[in-house]
Amino acid sequence: MVSWAVELGEFDIQVRPRPAIKSQALADFIVESTVPATEPTIIEETRGPIEQMTREDMGPDSTEQSDEIQWTLHVDGSAGKTGHGVGVVLHGPDGFTVEYALRLDFTASNNEAEYEALLAGLSLAAELSAGKLKVYSDSQLVANQVNGAYEAKGPRMKRYLQKVKVKLQRMGEVEVLQVPRDMNNRADALSKMASEETHDFGTELTEILSHPSIDEREGLRI
Incomplete structure (x- = not known):
């Protein structure tokens, strides 16, 4: 009232009983x-x-908000004269972030390093039960092969692509997108650090992959 x-x-209103x-x-x-x-x-x-x-x-109720929670994954692989490395950055709800660096203890092409990055990132997301997942990679070849726009050529590329598809089938809703390198800076930096044998990673989760993921004898060591 x-x-x-x-x-x-502010109005001159008179009220009369009805x-x-x-x-x-x-x-x-x-x-x-x-x-x-x-x-x-x-x-x-x-x-x-x-x-x-x-x-x-x-605004939307709590149920609608929980349905829209989405994880984001940035992956990058580096292959150079100093070595080969993988960088992974996974962002989850409530500011949750995991950074993961993987050193490749074998010779790999740049495309193979990019696939190793994608496989490592998907494995990390699966272990953390990530729901909706958007994957960002600056590799045009890998992103387009995974999405079916490019055909994988060569036996090794085909095996890498097949392994990625098997992982995707076991996960929920996953979208793989290509982004410019400047939108993938942190994963790129991690991959370059992982490729340097003398680099001290500090608090980043770091492991060494002794064999390619597509080989049956693959193995990880910290």
Whole structure:
């Protein structure tokens, strides 16, 4: 009532009692206030026209928010004269982040290093039960081969692609996208650090892959 008094106080309005039967007033109230059975009933505090909020103004409920939680994965592989390395950065809900560096203790091409990065990232995401996952790689070849735009040529590329597809089939909703290198900086830096044998990683999770992932004798050591 106070809110309405403030809103209407600036107008010269006179209020006259309406001669009405009590039963008619009750009928009018029921007609105006009844919500159809097919819609959920929402009980709100009575407010003035400025204070009332719709469900859209209040934002989605907690169920809708949880359905939209999405993990992001940045992967990059590096192959050079100093060595070969993999960088993985996984972002989850509530600011959760894991950085993972993997040194390749074998000779690999740049494309093979990129595939090793993707496989390492997918394995990490699967271990952490990541739900919806968007994977970002700056390798045009790997992203397009995984998405079916490019054909894998050569027996090793075909084996890498097949292994990635097997992992994707065991996971939930995963989307692999190509991004420019400047949008993949942290994973790129980790991969380069992993390729340097003398680098001190500090607190980053670091392992050494002694054999290619497509070989049966693959093995990891810290």
